[in-house]
Amino acid sequence: MSETTAAGFESFVETQVLDAWKGPKKVPHEEYFTSGHRTCQGCESAQIMKLMAKAAGPRTIVLGATGCMYVANTTYYSTPWGLPWMHTQLGSAGSAATGTAAGLKALMRKGKMKNEPINVISFCGDGGGADMGLSAISAALQHTEYNHLILMYDNESYANTDIQVSGSSPYGANSTFSAPGKVRRIMNRRWKKNTAAMLAAGHPDCKYVATVCTSNPVESMNNVRKALSIGGPTFIHSLDPCPKGWDYDPRFSHELGELAIETGIWPLYEVEEGVIKMYGKSKRILKGQLKRKPVEQYLMRQGRFAHFIEEDIAYFQSKIDKMWEEWLIPGVIPFRGE
Ligand SMILES: Cc1ncc(C[n+]2csc(CCOP(=O)(O)OP(=O)(O)O)c2C)c(N)n1
């Protein structure tokens, strides 16, 4: 989409219009993230890379911040990327997105490149996005004149450096920096950062923000396609079960993603041009059509919570109940007016 601002500048380069795929049978076979990586078995962060690349298609440039999705995907002489791909520094997903989109726009304006829609996607992990690169993402989401999507893959730890706690790690999770001890059982006492909602609420010009989970692959791809079609700065936050960091058998990755949604710990929603809408099972939970499962069913499937006792589970459950029952927008916006 193209738009002219009050100052008369053309605000957007044309975007590709990528229609939603109506069901798995409509999804094409072509892959742009294939074999050749060495992520762990059952890695859902690799899965969102694959879905993101498939959804975006061949006219796409991908920038990737340091983390598992850089290191495990760029072994010397081997790569799964079937798209142009470039590494960027750990906290730089936002600046890489803006810089690349601006560069493409300038080259096209000067006639040095054919003027055509090219998708720019910059990705980062939760450490690189919710913590270290938050300021660069914030700046990127204010630059309405450039088309790009920032996708944060959230495995809930600094996984690549051996599972350190991040601002996106859940309360109480065992990590190499928050191992439970005999004196203190709960070492990470911080509640998970509410990144997608924070970015949506704080950047009113950002055209599109969504949460996704690869347990819903078609919806996740359609959200990527929608973000790229809308253009301007957009942001997607993906929750990715990580067998190594969460400590479970890799075959349960999709099941855990599903449980995160069903217990209400991971609400699925889109914020499009300032309008929020829940989708999938989260929508049904919101409407009272689906009862949230007890969070214990999600926590006790993962070794990182194996040290939890009843009071820890009860505390966790009370926080989720509060999210859905007391927040201004259930599951999304915690504060309320007087
Ligand atoms: C400035 C900087 N500090 C530290 C590192 C070391 N480092 C490399 S990957 C990584 C973990 C990043 O975590 P996250 O962004 O969540 O991605 P994940 O590894 O979980 O995929 C760290 C700390 C680095 N590369 N650059």
Ligand code: SF4
């Ligand atoms: S540690 Fe987690 S995110 Fe990293 S490659 Fe393994 S499963 Fe994927």
Ligand SMILES: [Mg+2]
């Ligand atoms: Mg991470």
